[in-house]
Amino acid sequence: MGAHRRAGAGARPSCWGGRAPSPPVPGRPAPYARTAAPHRRHPPRPRPARPRGHPGDRADRPRRRVERADRPRHRRGAPRADPGHPGAGSATAAPDLAVVSAGVEAVAETARAAQEAQSRAAGALLRAVRAQGVAERDIRTEGLSLVPVHNYQDGAARLTGYQAAQTFSVTVRDIGRTGEVIQAITDATGDAGRVHGVAFDVSDRTALRARAREAAYGNAHAKALQYARLSGRSLGRLVSVTEGASGGPYPYPAPADIADGGAGVPVAPGEIRDTVTVTAVYELE
Structure with a gap:
């Protein structure tokens, strides 16, 4: 103070x-x-000297060494792991099946009349595809609807009728008969028939994926060898391999001479391509 x-x-x-x-x-x-x-106000009081061996003596405390367990110490001259090299590979195959998306649609003044017209057209579609040799397990209903139809005029909605529709997916395992099946559907259903599209695929994707995965790993290994040579090191053991998001089999345009030109609606199956990406990590020695 x-x-x-x-x-x-x-x-x-x-x-x-x-x-x-x-x-x-x-x-x-x-x-x-x-x-x-x-x-x-007063000088600091001196602390009494503690004898060596006192529990609070810092010199007698055991020294504890803390190390990270998830990061091993690197020895001089030991191999180091590279950050990893991504590789991409793809494989193609000829499709062996086709999935046809088709359906029927009917419009009438009443809901009952629209539903009955839709049922007659759907029955005709099913009889047609069965006659083409399509098995029951390959025919599936994908959608069924019955909705009112309105006519909008001067901001007011007026009910004009009802629309009934049903869609099917038809799997054709004899790919050469795809055009015939589509033609049979349109002939049987008439103006009520609708063909929404056709997709080609392979029934067993295991072999196609295996070839794409082998190509992707070969690409990653070749990159690792090249980078090791450029850095003056040699490639060591494989540390890890990680497979990334792979693109599923999808249609790929094929040469014109492979296109299917059988009876019925002409279609082009093309090829199915599968793509795989991997990341390989090696040690550099």
């Missing part, structure tokens, strides 16, 4: 930490000089 003294004979000089007193002015009281307070 600071103390104040009236300037005069008893004032402390500035070297003591205070301010030099101002000269007295006649008719005014003498100014005060502010002195600096000492940092501590």
Whole structure:
């Protein structure tokens, strides 16, 4: 705490930490000089010396070494793992089946009439595809609907009838008869028939995926060899292989001489391509 003294004979000089007193002015009281307070009132007490071996002695505490278990120490000259090299590979195959998306649609003034017309057309479609040799397990209903039809005029909606529809997926395992099946559907259903599309595929994708995976790994291995040679190192053991998101088999355009031109609607099966990506990590020695 600071103390104040009236300037005069008893004032402390500035070297003591205070301010030099101002000269007295006649008719005014003498100014005060502010002195600096000492940092501590009392000197710090010395700590008693503890004998060696005291529980709190830092020198006697056991030294504990902490290391990360998930990061082993690297020895000088030991092989190092490279960051990994991505590889991509693809394989193609001729499709052996076709999936035809077809359906029927009918419109009538009443819901009952629309549903009955749709049922007659759907029955004709099913009889047609069965006559083409399509098995029951390869015919599946994908959608069924019955909705009102409105005519909007001058901001007002007027009910004009009802629309009934049903869609099917038909799997043709004899791919050479795909055009005949489509033609049979359109002949049997007439104006109510609808063909939404056809997709070609392979029944067993295991062999196609295996060849694509082999091509992807070969590409990654070739990249790792090249980078090891460029860095003046040699390729060591394989550390890990990770397969990334792979593109499923999808239709791929084929040469014109492979196109199917059988009876019925002409279709082009093309080829099915599968793509795989992998990342291979090797040690560099």
